[in-house]
Amino acid sequence: MAETRSDKLSDLLAQSERHATHKVKVGVCSGAGCRAMGSENVLSALAAEVERLNLSEKIKVFSAGCPGSCLQGPVVIIQPGDLFYQKVQSTDAPDIIKAADQGRVVERLLYHEPITDQALESLDDLPFFKHQERIVLKHSGTIDPTDIEDYIAVGGYESLVKAVTLMTPERVIDEVARSGLRGRGGAGYSVGEKWHQCREAVGRTKHIICNRSGLDGVVHQVLEGLIIGAYAVGASFGVVYLREQNQQAVTQMRAAIANANQFGLLGHNILDSGFSFDLEVFESSSAFIAGEETAMIAAIEGERAVPRVRPPYPSVEGLWGRPTLINNAETFANIGAIIEKGANWYKGIGTPGNPGTKVFSLTGNIKTGGQVELPLGTTIEKIVFEIGGGMLGDRNFKALHIGGPSGGSVPASALDMPLDYDTINASGAIVGTSDLSVLDECTCMVETVKDFMELMADESCGKCAPCRIGTQRMLEILTQVTNGQGSLDDLARLETLAGVVKTSSLCGLGKTAPNPVLTALKHFRDEFEAHIKHQKCAAARCPTLVKAPCSHTCPAKVDAPSYIALVALGRYEEAIAVHRERNPFPSICGRVCHHPCETRCRRGLLDEPIAIALVKRFMSDHAPAVHPRFPRDPENRKHRVAVIGAGPAGLTCAYYLALVGYDVTVLEALSTAGGMMKVGIPDFRLPEDIINKEIEAIVDAGVKIETRRMLGRDFTIDGLIADGYEAVFLGTGAHQGNNMGLPKESDLAGVIDGATFLRRANLGESVEVGRRTVVIGGGNVAIDAARTAIRLGAQNVKILYRRTVAEMPAYEWDIREAREEDIEFEFLVSPVGFEEENGILSGVKCRRMVLGARDDQGRRRPQPVKGSDYIEEADMVIAAIGQSPALDYLPDESELASSRGRLSVADETMMSEQPGVFGGGDAVSGPASVVEAVAHGQKAAIAVEKYISGRSLIDQQLQVAEERRVEPLQEKKIKAAGNNRRHPPEVEPEKRKSDFSEVVLALDEEQALGEAARCLRCDLDED
């Protein structure tokens, strides 16, 4: 039988004495990530240990390629078994070698499942690897990339043997074309077509170039594909184009070329096939543009690396004017597998138009990142939440930026989007650099886009004007926007410029540079507008706009760094006054605020955010309600202002107007002031005496409150104006419970809406609760109603919600507390009717749901499951599916009401169509929060002042306060505070379920001062 070439490779391998004698192989990742974390020391320590124990015959320690899990480095992979060790230190070497010698595992170095803490041994079991399909990276991490024998031992170069000995060049091209492989260098052009063009091109001498990629560790695999490519197109000379900065890649490739020459796989008459091919490495400068194929050719030819017009394409006229095949290294790394297993096998992976896998670099605000290889068509959701392990710090997913500085971003509503060339291009992004950067809610899209544009403007080679000037101009505009100095016209200008640069630039750099801007403007326009209109950066990132992330994120802009610093210094009364200059409810907000300030707190990037709300609660419980000093004009006393509704919006507006001297009266329909703080939020979260204390302080500032005075019933807006009130503020909230639209909902006894139920309970009216109470809804009102029902004696309380817990709008701490109080939850269920026996409610007819397509916010819409109806037994149903403002005090067709049934006011002034009539709080925004109502109240107070007097003393004072600088705490006190966030005590669930006393208790003084001392004082200038 004739000797096959494969036998020949085996012979080559067998001749090598070094190979295959080791029973255990210990690969230490030599990728850039692991090297940065000390993998070279780990390698030396492991090798020394093997030497010390005289185990060199049995155990081979070697430098491996990057397996991809770069955030877990330094990584060590042991054969047999693909045993995966992470975060290895050189001090672990003795344990690792001893265990390897004895066939054991060092458990502490294994990956542990975050929830179950189960240790996973093999690389393939890890979530990061389990969902990948590895063709290109198959051996990365498990063999020595520089050792040709290692590669041959795992089947390497078999495809080259097959191609050059058993296949004609045309058959090779045909196989590659039928596989549907598309170029992995960014544009996704058909590889088969390019190879065919090059083969057909006129000219006896042809060349081949392998363009750089982020791939390390698969050097022989790239080489094998490259030699096959050269054979297919008929190239006699080739260049591997690498970045000179990546000296490891350069050294590895040079060594691999030398090895391949030694083994007869390169050079003259390769494997006796008659095909000869020589290869060299070219080290390129770092410029991004030098990766563009025509610029690259210029660089290899010794010219300046600038692109030229195409056509002619390099496959027809390339290096030194000769036909030149240019493919990316990853493209070549796929060729061996296609030749070995065939086009049909390859086409079975990925999607019809996008076969195969793609290597991406997964980075950003994600738990596990690195290099991942995925079938094309894998959804973003799978990549982020299964492979990447979900968002870092459990923050919300905001966007995926695909393709690096000239790529584009897609929002949360695109989580189901499959990643393939066509879908990515259609989204406005490109595969580009193959980077997938996961962005969370703390990312400012304007800043991100600006940074990308800066890079592109820098990288523009300057040859053509649209790119050279256009990128600069776009950068200038973006810089103005991040500084809060842009205009809305700038956005239109940006779009026009982006269009021009895209269509009229010479090369791919200019044509793609506007992508980030265009996609961000498409999906995140409101962020650009907020920077322009309100100087607001929701992510609290843009330095010119953000003094400190906490105060910037607070809707009322409370100066948190100053009052936290004053608490740390023990100056509680000053701290209270600072808080009250922007929010007169520190005690209340210290208990019920959803504290967006904490989600952006910079300390959270180090360990845990400052417990801002708890510090605030401590200070306000420990000092009297000191008023801030505002300039007061005695003339203001002549001006009368009426405020309708004594909720936080109305009371805040009244308070600040009173502080600067206005004569303000609050008219409230109920028997008590406080609004939803009093009649919505239950006492176990917000005790009545706390609310009363803060309202008393408002009265103390000069505000008059008249209860049982209802607009529409007892008086009218026009009547107030006729009575001499110069301005009216409407802060009437959103108290009308929404209807579920089910038959008999309003007539059947035992069915009640959440807002009414809580109002009655909070006002001490007698409220009967059912034995089995069912609450419908997923927000705060549902949770508060359920917890109130259990305290009023219901034996069993169940919340039905149509989505899952992950989508519940209720605060996550309230959900936890409710669960602790034995409240049951049933998810993916929606009510469709009521059951009754003899006119008495006996149950809710429910329908099961599944989550379907996503809405604009990225939340999946619930869809009914056919035939899934069932009865949930109930003798009381509380429907908590939202509230709306009750605007029946307005005349029909009033211009003051919007089509959404809310008060309509101008964003800037809070004034309605009717001069002198202002509005704010839930009545304008719909159900929101106390602090948002406070923010509206303050903004309206300033607008009322300007309306009446043409100036605002409140505003003046707030400007002065901006300049305040509280001195920093002594270093030793900061150190003594330590790193850990303080947690408040809570009353035991069994105890608290039986009454309405407060569940979450306060920090003690030592805890509060320690917590305050953790603050990084982001407000202080760096100098």
Ligand SMILES: Cc1cc2nc3c(=O)[nH]c(=O)nc-3n(C[C@H](O)[C@H](O)[C@H](O)COP(=O)(O)OP(=O)(O)OC[C@H]3O[C@@H](n4cnc5c(N)ncnc54)[C@H](O)[C@@H]3O)c2cc1C
């Ligand atoms: C159950 C529940 C729990 C909540 N939990 C929280 C929480 O934990 N944290 C948080 O920040 N927010 C919470 N909220 C939301 C928060 O209470 C409201 O967003 C906030 O109180 C709105 O303030 P407002 O001043 O706009 O309206 P309201 O507080 O609703 O005040 C409006 C006032 O106007 C009065 N009024 C209405 N119509 C008239 C009329 N025609 N004439 C005269 N007076 C009238 C009402 O009686 C009421 O007193 C909760 C709300 C509810 C219902």
Ligand SMILES: Cc1cc2nc3c(=O)[nH]c(=O)nc-3n(C[C@H](O)[C@H](O)[C@H](O)COP(=O)(O)O)c2cc1C
């Ligand atoms: C500015 C710019 C930079 C580029 N950089 C690279 C690069 O680093 N590596 C690469 O393979 N292709 C890069 N390309 C794409 C190449 O021009 C070329 O399309 C690619 O190497 C062809 O290989 P493929 O068909 O296998 O994808 C770049 C293109 C542009 C416009």
Ligand code: SF4
């Ligand atoms: S588009 Fe930009 S990078 Fe490309 S040739 Fe023109 S100036 Fe140079």
Ligand code: SF4
């Ligand atoms: S560290 Fe302090 S100043 Fe900085 S964001 Fe957090 S609370 Fe604010």
Ligand code: FES
């Ligand atoms: S650099 Fe070591 S796993 Fe990637």
